[in-house]
Amino acid sequence: MAEFSTSVRENGDISIINLKGFLDAHTAPTLENNFTQLINDSKFKIVVNFEDLAYISSAGLGVFMAYIESIRDNKGDIKLTNMSDKVFNIFDLLGFPLLYEIYKNEDEALKKFSGS
């Protein structure tokens, strides 16, 4: 199957997850583990960088839905950045821009966190 990997970086109190490859029903658990880990560590300010993500399926989108409520309940947020047009298009069709803040690059998202 298609490859998928993630890496997590810290920037102050903000955690940045980089996605790489194909995010679908088979690879989604990797990202789910990242979110679970961050929530367990009480890190609720999360930026997800889509720069190296080639493809996302509906099940991949579901991962973001699964954690957003508990993160926002803890005054945190998931902000999405660096999406390719193709990936953005998939998010856009489902109306995700109405539910998530999506930025062109990481800096904008980081600024938004520190500003609020």
Place this chain on the structure above:
Amino acid sequence: MVKISRNIVTTQLQLFLLAASLLFIFKIFFGSSDSVYLRIILDLLIAASIFFLLIALIRFENSRTTAPLSLIMNIGILSAIMFFIITFSDYLMPNIFDNINLKLKNPGLVYDIVSVFYVLVFIGFVSYFLLTLRHFFFLNQGRNIRIYFNTMLVFFILASLSGNFFQAESVSFLSSTFFIVSVLLMVFNSIRISWIAFLSKKEKIYLLLLSFVITTLFIVNINNSSGDNIHSQMLNAFSPSLKQFNVIVMVYGSIYFLILFFTTLFHLPTAEAFDRKAQEVTSLQYFSKLITEVLDFNDLAETVTDIAQKLSGSKATWIIWKNGAKQNSLAARNIGFVESDKVTNQILERISFENLTSTRTFNLKEKISEGSTSNSLSVVSVSPIKTRGETQGILVAAKGSGQIFTQDDLNAMETFSDYASVAIENSRLLEESIEKERLEKELDVAREIQRKILPLQVPRYPNLQVASVFIPAFEVGGDYYDFFKISETKLGFVIADVSGKGISAAFIMAEVKGIFESLSKTIERPKEILIKANEILKEALDNKTFVSAAYGYFDLAEKKLVFSRAGHCPLFLLRGGDSKQIKPSGLGLGLSETDYFEKTLEEYSIDLKENDTIVLYTDGVTEAKNELLEDFGDKLFLEALQSNINLTAEELSNKIIKEITVFSSGHEQYDDITLVIFKWQQ
């Protein structure tokens, strides 16, 4: 078989009893006669008794298997009894005979009866000793051993008889010659004792003590038999040959047990090593059987630690298994999970899974006291368990303070962990293939559900051509479409895609169908229907599952199409030479609460014109991939639609599907493909 051998035993016993009875009668009639012929007949009768009893005992012995140690124990008991009889006869017999002489008229007869019984008892003893020694002798394997033994027996008989019949000075040397040859043959036949090698150390110590006691008893009994006591006198009076034979068999016994004693003594230092090797051989045999038999992973892990513990002589064993980023203890044997985790932590401080490629041993920095025992664990050996060339687990064996892992232990653990790896890999592969089969069955069910949910045929309306094509993916993709005949002039339609795949997606599809079927009967406006559907699905679905959908209706009387889109692919409108992608705002169903969903949802209305073509689809169409992993995409899709715009809806849908199929022929279809086309013709 058993019955037959019983019968033979009975026959031999009957012959023995016959010979014994003849002996009895003979003795009563002829008493102690000096006639050579009578003595020969007497000795023949004695020989016959011994022979038949021996044969009966051999047959009986062959019909069952007895451990050598219990036979030796029997000999010990019998020789002890013999010792007591000989000793007590010295004190008791004179008294008994004195009493008999005083009270009875015919003391000679009573004396004969008593002596015959006494002799028969000793015939029994001698036969049993001979039988058992013969049994031990035949435990050795070799060529012609039967000949060696029978030759020895012949010399026994010659030595016994010669003492009786060649008493003259000139031939007395014959008796001693036969005796010496017999003794030489006894020694020769006793030196190769190999069966004790297979005994455990404990059994060897037991055997050592037993053989010492038996040797002593035999020597004492020989001494008592050849002296001038009552026992010796009685046997001698009855038949000097029998007395001699008795002594010879006892000499054989004492020689055999003396040699046995020394052989065992020399085997003792290596007994432990031998035990270990024997244990290893059994364990490895047991384990190679396991590779083909135990298939459940947990059972296998239990067996692995069980065998490893016996193999290495450790106090405790367990497996550290890598489970994603974590490690956990499996199948701990003779140790609690709390203690094993403590040791595991110390081990993982020293080594990592990656750099453990062969068995190693080291001392624990911090000793772990284990359970109620006072002896604490202080040294461990660790062996890798590899699957797919990677160390996936560590087999740990721990010993208490004062114990060490020898090179032999480590070699055994190394070999054993290789076996364990193969077995675990096997069980994992099997589990995988079972899982795969289960998944395929599940997908069959899912496809069946989907097939039943989707409409069998498209509705027919006078001015509206309707066509639909659905191609399922191997893993059911969760596509759903349907038509609802609202009235003679109104046709409702829905197209939806459930997130996720397989059987769970199929069940949600069924739920979605139910929702739209019932809502379309009571509510007309697409926006309201989608709001209701969102409300229901937000409750029903878990928070990572959602459904994209578009719902609308054609009003044939008003020549109008009204629809709303909840996160689904846009609708294409092809009119004249133009094409338009219509994408009113709307969130996927199940993503957000009613208020927000309602606020962001738009409704779109189109006034229909002649030859308007309306195309609905799921992302399986635009995301169909070629071998370069390029998408079919909006652009190719639109081009294909436009260049075939003059075809009927039916023809157009088939044409498009054909184009997609050609495009993606180099790549497996990953998602369901659904295409619904309407064409308005007044």
